[in-house]
Amino acid sequence: EKRKMCSLHRARGSVLVIFLLLHSATSFYLPGLAPVSFCEPGQTGKENEIFVNRLDSVESVLPYEYTAFDFCAIDSEKRPSENLGQVLFGERIEPSPYKFEFKKKVDCKPVCTKSYNTNKPEDKAHLDFLKKGMLLNYQHHWIVDNMPVTWCYDVEDGQKFCNPGFPIGCYVTEAGRPKDACVVNSDFKDKDTFYVFNHVDITIHYHVVENEAAGARLVAAKMEPKSYKHTKVEAPDCAGGPMYLNNKFSGELKIGYTYSVQFVEDTHIRWASRWDYILESMPHTNIQWFSIMNSLVIVLFLSGMVAMIMLRTLHKDIARYNQMDSVEDAQEEFGWKLVHGDVFRPPRKGMLLSVFLGSGTQIFIMMFVTLFFACLGFLSPANRGALMTCAVVLWVLLGTPAGYVAARFYKSFGGEKWKTNVLLTCFLCPGVVFADFFVMNLILWGEGSSAAMPFGTLVAILALWFCISVPLTFIGAYFGFKKTGIEHPVRTNQIPRQIPEQSFYTRSLPGIVMGGILPFGCIFIQLFFILNSIWSHQMYYMFGFLFLVFIILVITCSEATILLCYFHLCAEVRHHTHTHTILLCYFHLCAEVRHHTHTPSYSVRHHTHTHYPALLLPPLC
Structure with missing residues (x-):
């Protein structure tokens, strides 16, 4: 009884220690994602600011920096x-003149x-570019507290x-049809008129932290x-009325930009779930489950076909080989075993195949690890740029692994140009991608787009590569x-089989x-x-x-x-059955003619148990 009481006290003590450790432990936040506490007005004397990002549009593939529109x-x-x-x-994040103090209404x-005069070429160019942005529905992207x-x-x-x-504005067509916003x-x-959104009403929701003496967090x-x-x-x-700009306007124009800020306390939204209201407005869950069910049906269909092949065809053939009694039956080949001496023949372009296998292994491992970390939440949208950074670094x-796989397969193919293999693994696939990227980057530079990589970034990418x-x-x-090299389970024939005329589906x-x-x-x-998330900027x-x-895709590709x-x-078996038999008979008969010319009758017992008469020897040999 005393032992039971001691064990019970020990268990209670261990649970109490664990509870105290968990209670005293501090929370862990990812780098750049730690919460920021905002104080009452006058406590810090520092204004908080809104950061602006590049502007983009679903009707154009070219994003532009915030300053390109003369804001x-x-x-x-x-x-x-x-x-x-x-x-x-x-992304081109930069500070803006939109500032506020916490809980201070503006x-x-x-x-x-901004003043424009259409008689000046520079002002007219800025105004025309602003009109083009409103016509293509370019969108602002502002950030507050990394949100x-x-x-x-x-x-x-x-x-x-x-x-x-x-949007920065909108346009009403000549027919009087309003577009977009x-x-x-x-x-x-008004017809054929642009309307500029030169005023914003900002509402910031915050949540008071209970465990801290002062401060709150934006949710x-x-x-x-x-437009005013x-x-x-x-x-x-x-x-007053809206700020409009007729398409045929000429003269002087002044656009005044203003903003208002108000604060609302929200006790229902926590800081950890402050992105939910954005993500929940895009209901894609039902469609995603439909996609997964569709993929699972395809996987089950392929798995059934593979299982049928393995169980019915291969199992029967293997059982037939195991049940052979005589040596002559064991020497007989039939079915898919006819091509066992040619399936492991080195390919004609083994160099390229090994290089592609190495690069594919590199990309496959990169994708798997990146998706795994993304599932754990390390690469969420709140951590800007983390997904692409993780993919590039990996x-x-x-x-x-790329060099190892390429070299191993190339050696198994009997290749000897190892220097060429290594150089192609290093530069072929990455070189094609970088060349394409560099050409597109030149086009973006010429268009003045913010998507163009700076020269320093290109140098950094080349440094990482080389x-x-x-x-x-x-x-x-x-x-x-x-x-x-990789050892093959069977020996390859010295003389390759003749490739027959292929069917349509082979x-x-x-096949691709x-x-x-x-x-x-x-x-x-x-x-x-x-x-859609890339081109529609979602x-x-x-x-x-x-x-x-991704896992379903790997299974589907394998099957x-x-x-x-x-x-x-x-x-290959159907087309080669008769050809293979005739070729083997031909070589056997020729060997018989050369070594047994004294034999009165020329016939060779082939594995098909067919006897060819001597009259066929002169035309065959």
């Missing part, structure tokens, strides 16, 4: 540092006034859509764009060539189509959302769905490869 900007403050992924995605505060300032508006079925951007205001009705930042033609530009009052560090990836590839190739182009349709059917919905956050579909290989082997 209100400040040049005195230093731009925040950007990681490699942000630069590669074309009403119609002026920012700046996008969203424009929330009602859509069909009573739902609310929160867009992480808002002009439909939200009935005052925008949402929403805004509403408006201020009666007094020098002292704006946010009154690709650079995975040069060793100084890290290339040496690691050489190290992997060294160990790959040092090991013995040719290259139909057949092998690509099924994997594409598994991922096409996910691919739609990924491309946020992609469903990495769990993506990782699951499709097995099926296509089996179909090719079956086609």
Whole structure:
């Protein structure tokens, strides 16, 4: 009884210690994602500012920097540092003159006034570029506390859509039809007229932290764009009609930019879930489950076919070989075993195949690790540029597996030009991608787009490639060539079999189509959302769905490869059965003629048990 009481006290003590340790432990936050506490007005004496990002449009592939449209900007403050992924995605974050103090309400505060004179070429160029931006519906992207300032508006079925951007203006056509954001205001009705959104009403939602003595955390930042033609530009009052600009306007024009800020306390939203209201406005979950079910059906179909082949065909053949009694039956070959001496023959372009295998291994491991970290939440949209940075760094560090796989396969193919193999693994696939990237970057430079990479970033990418990836590839190739080549389970025939005329479905182009349709059917919905997030400038956050579909894709590709290989082997057997028999008879008969010319009758017992008469020997030999 005393032992039981002691054990119980020990268990209670261990639980108490663990509870105290968990209670005293501090929270862990990812780098750059730690919460920021805001203080009451006058406690810090520091204004908080809104950062601006590049402007983009779904109707154009060219993003532009904030200053390209001649908006209100400040040049005195230093731009925040950007990681490699942000630069590669074309993000250009810079400070703005839109500032506020926490819990201090601001009403119609002026920012700046832009004056244009169409008689001056420079002013006319700025005004024309602004018109082009409104015509193509270019969107602002503002950031507060590493969170996008969203424009929330009602859509069909009573739902609310929160867009992480808002337009710079809108256009009413010559026919009087409002385009894009002009439909939200009935005052925008003048024909062939542009309306500038020169005022924003910003509403910041905050949550008071209970465990801290003072301070609060921002949980949402929403805004509403408006257009005001201020009666007094020098002292704006946010009154009057909309700020319009006729397409045929000429003369002088002044546009005054203003903003208002108000704060709302929200006790329901926590800091950890402050992105939910943005992501929930994009209901893609049902479509994602449909995609996964579609992919699973394809996988089950392929698995059934592979299982049928393995169980019915291969199992019967193996059982038949195991049941052979006589030596003559054991020497007889039939079915897919007819081509066992040719399937492991080195390919004609083994160099390219090994190089592509090495580069594919590098990309496959990079994708798998990147998706795994994304599923854990390390590469969420809140951590800007982390996804691309992780992918690039992993690709650079995975040069060793690429060199090892390429060298190992090339050696198994009997190749001897190891220097060429290593250099092609280092420079072929990355060189093609970089050349394409450099040409597109030149075009973006010429267009003045913010997506153009700075020269320093290009130098950094080349340094990562040549100084890290290339040496690691050489190290992997060294160990790959040092090991013995891959041993084949059967011996390859010295004389290659004659390649017959192929059927339609065993040719290259139909085989590529057949092998690509099924994997594409598994991922096409996910691919739609990924491309939509890139070209439509939306946020992609469903990495769990993506990782699951990636696993399904790997299984589908493997099973499709097995099926296509089996179909090719079956086609080879059907076309080669008679040809193989005749060729073997030919060589056997020729050998009999050369070595047994004294034999009165010339016949050779072949493994098909067919006896050829002596009259056939002169034309055959």
